[in-house]
Amino acid sequence: MLSKLHQGITTQFVGQCGQSAAPVNEKTRELLESYLGFILAGTKISWDWKTFDDWLKEVEKLPLALNMATCLGHGTLRVAVMGFEDRKAAPAEMEEMKKLLREGMEAGSFGLSSGLIYPPGVYTPKEELLELAEVLRETGGLYMTHMRNESAELLSGVAETIEIGRQGGIPVQISHHKVLGKENWGLVNKSLQMVDEARKEGIDVTIDQYPYNNCSTSVRACLPPWAQAGGVQSICERLENPETRKKIAEEIRTSMDMSKPCGWESMLRHGGGPEGALVVYCPNTPQWEGKNLREIASAMNMDPVESAFEIIMKNNGNDLACYAAISDEDIKTVLAHPATMIGSDSIPPAEGAKAHPRSFGSHPRIIAKYVREENTLAIENAVQKMTALPAARFGLQQKGLIRPGMDADILIFDQQKVLDKATYEKPTELAQGMDIVLVGGKKVLDGGSYTGTASGTVIRKGR
Numbered sequence: 429m430l431s432k433l434h435q436g437i438t439t440q441f442v443g444q445c446g447q448s449a450a451p452v453n454e455k456t457r458e459l460l461e462s463y464l465g466f467i468l469a470g471t472k473i474s475w476d477w478k479t480f481d482d483w484l485k486e487v488e489k490l491p492l493a494l495n496m497a498t499c500l501g502h503g504t505l506r507v508a509v510m511g512f513e514d515r516k517a518a519p520a521e522m523e524e525m526k527k528l529l530r531e532g533m534e535a536g537s538f539g540l541s542s543g544l545i546y547p548p549g550v551y552t553p554k555e556e557l558l559e560l561a562e563v564l565r566e567t568g569g570l571y572m573t574h575m576r577n578e579s580a581e582l583l584s585g586v587a588e589t590i591e592i593g594r595q596g597g598i599p600v601q602i603s604h605h606k607v608l609g610k611e612n613w614g615l616v617n618k619s620l621q622m623v624d625e626a627r628k629e630g631i632d633v634t635i636d637q638y639p640y641n642n643c644s645t646s647v648r649a650c651l652p653p654w655a656q657a658g659g660v661q662s663i664c665e666r667l668e669n670p671e672t673r674k675k676i677a678e679e680i681r682t683s684m685d686m687s688k689p690c691g692w693e694s695m696l697r698h699g700g701g702p703e704g705a706l707v708v709y710c711p712n713t714p715q716w717e718g719k720n721l722r723e724i725a726s727a728m729n730m731d732p733v734e735s736a737f738e739i740i741m742k743n744n745g746n747d748l749a750c751y752a753a754i755s756d757e758d759i760k761t762v763l764a765h766p767a768t769m770i771g772s773d774s775i776p777p778a779e780g781a782k783a784h785p786r787s788f789g790s791h792p793r794i795i796a797k798y799v800r801e802e803n804t805l806a807i808e809n810a811v812q813k814m815t816a817l818p819a820a821r822f823g824l825q826q827k828g829l830i831r832p833g834m835d836a837d838i839l840i841f842d843q844q845k846v847l848d849k850a851t852y853e854k855p856t857e858l859a860q861g862m863d864i865v866l867v868g869g870k871k872v873l874d875g876g877s878y879t880g881t882a883s884g885t886v887i888r889k890g891r
């Protein structure tokens with residue numbers, strides 16, 4: 429968690445984009461492991477838990493340098509009940525999902541997160557989310573979503589999210605708001621207008637955002653959704669079959685033709701082709717780390733799409749890629765919106781692994797780039813978006829402000845010196861400038877160095 433502490437983060441929300449470590453059962457555990465593959469990054473998990481409560485109890489046994497709060501992932505829920513099945517939930521399965529969500533909420537989850545571009549989220553109709561919203565309404569939970577589409581169909585994703593807020597009668601949050609692909613840049617002006625109109629109507633919609641031009645996901649995220657079905661093992665089997673492999677490759681190549689519309693979230697299209705697809709982490713083929721698919725393909729002497737397949741198969745899906753798909757103008761537009769708070773959306777790297785630089789730099793970058801350089805925000809506004817706003821949003825009544833009676837999670841820094849150091853080439857450089865970080869009144873960073881103190885706690889909603 430040094431990556432977070434050096435940014436001045438004192439409470440971390442986990443369980444985003446549909447993915448949480450619980451609930452889990454014996455029957456579908458391996459499927460969950462593959463679903464969480466690019467977070468686990470090869471880490472061996474003991475799986476000493478089944479329910480959400482069991483899992484939180486395990487985390488509570490650990491020394492924590494900062495506080496942790498969590499959402500329950502819809503994808504994890506669906507994997508536990510119906511694996512990676514591409515179909516509607518049967519009534520009994522729906523009841524089982526609702527029961528598990530209720531148990532998670534009672535154990536202290538803050539809500540339900542969804543990841544609707546990833547299997548199994550991608551197979552989920554809105555009706556299923558609305559049924560789950562009933563449980564959230566009864567238990568005071570929030571729905572946060574990696575929407576079904578963040579490119580040409582962005583606005584339909586926003587409309588669905590707002591509709592879940594309206595019909596479900598629950599607060600909703602758009603995760604890592606952005607629009608991918610040059611042809612779609614500027615659409616955030618319309619999406620923010622929709623958010624404003626919904627808020628005027630009384631629907632509780634908020635947004636979070638990370639301040640980088642590259643989005644981050646796995647290399648296999650460049651495959652069409654049908655080719656990603658069934659998890660990493662199934663993907664590798666498809667790529668081993670010459671005919672299926674050819675069909676997948678053709679679909680990806682066709683999707684890169686900007687003169688024609690494309691019906692799915694093609695990361696290679698959004699990133700502007702193989703040049704815009706940067707492989708950040710692939711431990712079994714480390715020679716390709718920090719290079720884009722065009723460079724890798726030319727070194728492998730093969731087609732860029734084929735080179736992506738090679739990386740997926742050689743690393744068994746344990747990889748990370750960044751796609752240059754977001755405009756700087758859009759970042760500033762979303763950042764300036766009053767309903768936007770900052771979230772790193774990051775996957776902390778396992779020991780020795782690499783990550784998108786946002787894991788190490790998101791919050792300092794807001795101050796260094798968007799307060800000092802670009803004047804997008806005043807410092808007070810930036811601080812509010814990183815402290816009071818998210819704390820209020822999640823109902824953390826003891827946090828987010830400095831006043832008597834509040835938890836002493838406090839940062840002392842010189843705003844002229846705060847700087848993100850992580851880059852795509854060196855993504856694990858710690859940020860600079862956070863001199864003193866207190867978690868629960870104890871110094872965790874002092875003089876910019878970790879003190880060894882672990883004064884963080886697991887925050888369960890309503891406890």
Ligand SMILES: [Zn+2]
Binds near residue numbers: 574604
């Ligand atoms: Zn996401």
